[in-house]
Amino acid sequence: MAKGRIIIDIERCKGCALCNSYCPVNILDLDITTTNLKGYTPLISTDPDKCIACGFCAIMCPDSVITVERFIKEAK
Amino acid sequence: MAKGRIIIDIERCKGCALCNSYCPVNILDLDITTTNLKGYTPLISTDPDKCIACGFCAIMCPDSVITVERFIKEAK
Amino acid sequence: MNNVKTVYKKSEGLTDKYMTYCPGCTHGVIHKIVAEVLVELDVLDRTIGISSVGCSVLNYDFFNCDMQQAAHGRAPAVATGIKRVRPNSIIFTYQGDGDLASIGIAEAIHAAHRGENITIVFVNNAIYGMTGGQMAPTTLIGQKTTTSPNGRDAKTQGLPLRIAEMMATIPGATYIERVSVHNPQHVRKAKKALMKAFTIQKENKGFTLIEFISTCPVNWGMTPKDAVDWAVDNMIPYYPLGVFKDATVGEEK
Amino acid sequence: MNNVKTVYKKSEGLTDKYMTYCPGCTHGVIHKIVAEVLVELDVLDRTIGISSVGCSVLNYDFFNCDMQQAAHGRAPAVATGIKRVRPNSIIFTYQGDGDLASIGIAEAIHAAHRGENITIVFVNNAIYGMTGGQMAPTTLIGQKTTTSPNGRDAKTQGLPLRIAEMMATIPGATYIERVSVHNPQHVRKAKKALMKAFTIQKENKGFTLIEFISTCPVNWGMTPKDAVDWAVDNMIPYYPLGVFKDATVGEEK
């Protein structure tokens, strides 16, 4: 089960592929099947379940495209 | 006997009294009895015979007022 | 949702405007951490940022605080002008290497010399990004630019200037550090440096400058990731990271 | 006369014009040794001096070589312009601390940065002489000037800039030394420094700068001798003499 998830603001993404390289579980790629309104190929998570919510991708994204949420285990 | 002598270009002298302080034999002073064309009180040697031609005064004079000559003992 | 905690989101220190930087340019990363620090120090409302001339010229649209746009190289003078009349404000300039190291070096030095209580965010990407990739004072030997088409040549173009090292010799400066944003760990370190700089300013302790090793994928002709790697392999060896001056040291202990 | 040897006379590197400096100002001493070195190196005929704006502005009348008068602070740029098109010439700028350290710091730094093969004669008298004694970046803490009437205050006016130390951090610079002319021994040392600098230039080895501790008896409000003593007691402790950079070292041995 995923420890968290990322939310990608597709319209802000410039498809620069900088974030990808920093994902420790290697689940980020560009979605070449689509372009956003600005003409860029946006980011997609290829396997969201693997996300460990480390935030590396978000920290490295120059355009604040990515929001990272951590799932909190309910106390007991 | 003097080891040498200084020649003072009186009209260039600004009477600043900088040179005086560096004379090791203390023979330099301003000649308060006169002023040059520019209105300055020029330098004078009070005891030329004592001059050792060290050049200190000349080196320190900002206005190249002083020429220093050393007397050369004739060979034999 | 109760069972979700947001661990990263766009900083409130940034506006919602679409940033005009090229894809993958680390200018954006630096913007984010500046914004985050201003928010975390709770000074956004009294901050005035100075945009300089370079790719970041439009960042008066991006930082969510009062902003003034300065003439090329003059941001530290503009900052001085403001800080002196509004000493309660928090002032930062955001300057590229063309802006600060070339045309604006006098203003940077003299802001430090006077000990102005401001923070300079200095973005060294070894090139003039905005104008299409000309040589900067920080361009590396051998690096090709549009005005060093055969690569920078020490003989005619000199050796690259090291700003942090030079500024560190200025008696009036309080804190000078060089950082990089090439991976998440360094982004965090860089943010810490900014935090330190702005804290010093907040405490009226004087002039601070943080130099950032940054990238220009477009004018370097590389992908963003390659650019970041190039910076690590080529820039950091010549521009070592670290604290070059910390006049708060003795005092803090 | 056969039995007389002239051991000191006015240098042929100087014209016969009456020098316009105030009585006892050490600008004159520095002029003399620059002139002597140019003569001794036999380069007067191919030398171009650059007069800057300050008390020494009129020295285009005093140095017995080709001269160009430069805008305030821009002498190193003018020198660059000339040297690049006339690489066989010997170029020196003669600049005060207002000229070089304040308005002209960018031009000085960038001439060094590019490694221009020129020599800067930098005259630090801790004040603006020409304009009547305003504060310079090199004015000492507590020193009274017409624009620091209560003495220079670190809080609002910063700590004095140390030019030799700062310029020594520039990778492109070859030789940087600080000297003084407060007694004959130091005048000789200073001349040696100039000799070294011009020799480096003659051998195309790059950028050299000699900083001189100098006096301004009139604006300091002292006799010339007191001024020299004041410089020794107050300036040299803050501006230590010595070689700050010598990139010819390894090579020469």
Place this chain on the structure above:
Amino acid sequence: MSKVLMKGNEAMALAAIKAGCEAFYGYPITPQNELPEYLSKHMALHGRVFVQAESEVAAINMVYGAAGAGARVLTSSSSPGIALKQEGISYMAGAELPAVIINVMRGGPGLGGIQPSQADYKQITRGGGNGDYYLYALAPETLQEAVDLIKEAFDIADYYRNPVMIAVDGLIGQMMEPVDLDREVPKWDLTPKTWVADGNRKNRERNVINSLYLDPNDLENHNLHLKEKFDDMRKNHQRYELVNMKNAEIAIVAYGSVSRIARTAIEILAEQGIKCGILRPITLFPYPKKAFHALPKTVKDLLVVEMSTGQMLEDVKLSNECHLPVHFFGRVGGIIPEAQEIVDKVLEIVGGEKHE
């Protein structure tokens, strides 16, 4: 209050303090040094800011910053120093920032000399910076007028959100005259500065000070907006003085210290039975075109007298619209014209043939 004897540069400095000037940023240059020197002492006493900048370029950009933060701010310099400020001045006009700039003119071009001159007329009225802008430019002839105009200048700058230039010369900077520093001057109708970026953002949106408009449509609109301000100056705020114009047969056009010399000249001329008036521009921009319409019909010739090779001539010709022959007498390089020289020139004109 009774009058005090003050040096021009110092009187102007004190006038700025009286006008509520909060900060001065400048760089030494003859013949205006007493101005910053006075302020270096007195600004602090009033809790205000004095900074000796590292250069004129830095100074004008400090002014830019402080003005953008809402402060009343002053800089001063002399001719070559003003040349260095041109980019910054253009930025201020572009970003619509108020400030007062005092130019104590000396001879040029280049380093030139340090004696009085009016050779910056073009630089002042036509702008040395890039783009479509003007400075509101005032040219006092006495220290009293200098003091009064400087006090008003801060209001004018704020009113128009544009830099105001005080154009004087070494004579006015260096002379001493008795002045009343507390004379009432017109107050302009000012609105609160809601546009400032001063980091005091309690109840407002963030503000931006800027002169960049990448979209040409925006920049055109901005330019047209600026032009409206300059047109308003032209329409509503020309200033001039007509002296001794009744039945005058010839009018001397002169400003600043030259107009004072002209006053002496017309006294001498009166003794010789020649009726000569003075048209004295007080604003160099907007140029007082209206003054030329106000000339009596008796005036048959105009004589422009300047300490320049004739830089104001074009404005006189444009304002005069080809009605009267325009003559010229000038001294340059720091030479101050003598009253008798002006008298001679007038005699030559009213006696001799007319020429352009």
Place this chain on the structure above:
Amino acid sequence: MSKVLMKGNEAMALAAIKAGCEAFYGYPITPQNELPEYLSKHMALHGRVFVQAESEVAAINMVYGAAGAGARVLTSSSSPGIALKQEGISYMAGAELPAVIINVMRGGPGLGGIQPSQADYKQITRGGGNGDYYLYALAPETLQEAVDLIKEAFDIADYYRNPVMIAVDGLIGQMMEPVDLDREVPKWDLTPKTWVADGNRKNRERNVINSLYLDPNDLENHNLHLKEKFDDMRKNHQRYELVNMKNAEIAIVAYGSVSRIARTAIEILAEQGIKCGILRPITLFPYPKKAFHALPKTVKDLLVVEMSTGQMLEDVKLSNECHLPVHFFGRVGGIIPEAQEIVDKVLEIVGGEKHE
């Protein structure tokens, strides 16, 4: 030689090389970057000097030095960069140093924008620096003319020992057109540069390059000497082109790229039976006053078209000496006027009532 297709900035750069330009000192700024970029590559190939200066201020002072050492030297910039060079330009005029300065104009004031503009007209023709001086200023309309004038400009600069300004805009800098780089251009009668301070002192006294004259008498004489040069330019070297003036009822006054648009406009007008000519100043200083005297009697109106809010209007009024009504149409901020807009304006004038 056959023509080659080149970008304006590059063609101008190559023209300078062809003119024997020995050194370029400049600083990047849009929209002229291709000029230094081209030279950074090609000057070295020709054994010449290219230096990217640390700033525009440094660049113009490098130019000063190289010119003082006798070299043919070039700098280029765009509007705010030209503002920064004003002190240096004034120094060059004062020290009588030749150089060519290319201004590829963009919108202002301040940072303004980067699109084509003619808003530096005042800065170029009235001098932004201090003192009594002018630049010889040339405004080509095509790349061919730009190339030809730049080649000649180096001669003109040497002839007058004064900087020459090439005034173009972003359009001319950025466009590509076929040009012949080897066309003959007029050669000026040049004397050897015996005045240079180049450190090559075999058979001459030492030389001094200087603009300082502390004695006002000397400075006045120097100014009068300079004035003679400017008067000579005015008298002997005005340049202009009259287009389609035969029986024209209205003349458009326009220079540089705007005159090209005017050419299209008059074609459209001709189709509508309106005879419209173009008076195209080629020298902005000296302003081609003679062209106005050469207008046919049929011309009843003048229409000034500029990419500014009307900076050339004053020169037109001064040259026209109140003979014809002067109308204006301008676009600013980087907006390029369309031919149809000019046509409409002409129609409004010839059809409708006349107004100033």
Place this chain on the structure above:
Amino acid sequence: MISEKVIIAGFGGQGVMLMGQLLSYTATAKELNTLWFPSYGPETRGGTANCSVTISETDVNSPVISTPDSIIIMNKPSLDKFQPKLRKDGHLFLNTSLVKDVKLRNDLNIYKIPANDIAMELGNLKVANMVMLGAYLEVTKVFDPESVLEVLKKKFTGSKATLIEINKKALEAGKQAVL
């Protein structure tokens, strides 16, 4: 008599500047008058880029094309910007690989070319511009493709020479697309 005013517009990186330059180079080679003018500066970064090309046997006056005879449109924003300017009965060349579902004027000659798709088939997305150019040349007959190819050969020397073949194919494919 040749007299052609064309605007070419698309994203930065689609090669629109080169397309225009090729036309102007060809015109120059044929000793025709021509003028190429680009959009420039940071506005082009990431955003749209365009250039105007005028080709004429008489002098080229206005460098600005108010009413183009043809427009070559490589992306959607460009269509919005330039379609309104195109003269009545003008030629609109549309890269339909990227410009879909748009409103088109009905007083124009419209040519729909899936240039990206064609280029992909040819094996190099980068030649989409040459596909469009091929179509443009075929319709307007301003120049024959051979003349353009001639210029291309002069420009593409050294390592780039290998690209000539695919460009040639692209021109041809463009031609076919509008035949």
Place this chain on the structure above:
Amino acid sequence: MISEKVIIAGFGGQGVMLMGQLLSYTATAKELNTLWFPSYGPETRGGTANCSVTISETDVNSPVISTPDSIIIMNKPSLDKFQPKLRKDGHLFLNTSLVKDVKLRNDLNIYKIPANDIAMELGNLKVANMVMLGAYLEVTKVFDPESVLEVLKKKFTGSKATLIEINKKALEAGKQAVL
């Protein structure tokens, strides 16, 4: 009606500027119009210094004195410079301690004051200027010495107050010198 134009000239350091200022301060105290204008800048360094003072009941117009009513000459170069300008029958005050063997016009009122010698006798060379001023006031009657002394008292405060006495004596000595 008071209307006086005087030029005071000498070496830098002889206190000529102060002399002129004292006259203008006194005029101001008496609510007269006045104008003081100095030579300025580096030309004054080491060389000559001078100032012009105009005092008038009507407006002071030209700040430049073309034809002075009086000149006070402290050294030789100043005599050469200003004697030719002095109006016919004008007053020439000459510091004969320093200005000797000179050609003087014969259409002037000439007052020879060995000011340096007198000042030396008083014990302070610096007050030579006040000696000259005393003479000037006595001859021209522009102000009485008391009014000038009043001003001096306001200017010389603190440590300088001790100097008032000797200045007073100098004024008086100057007066005696021309009686």
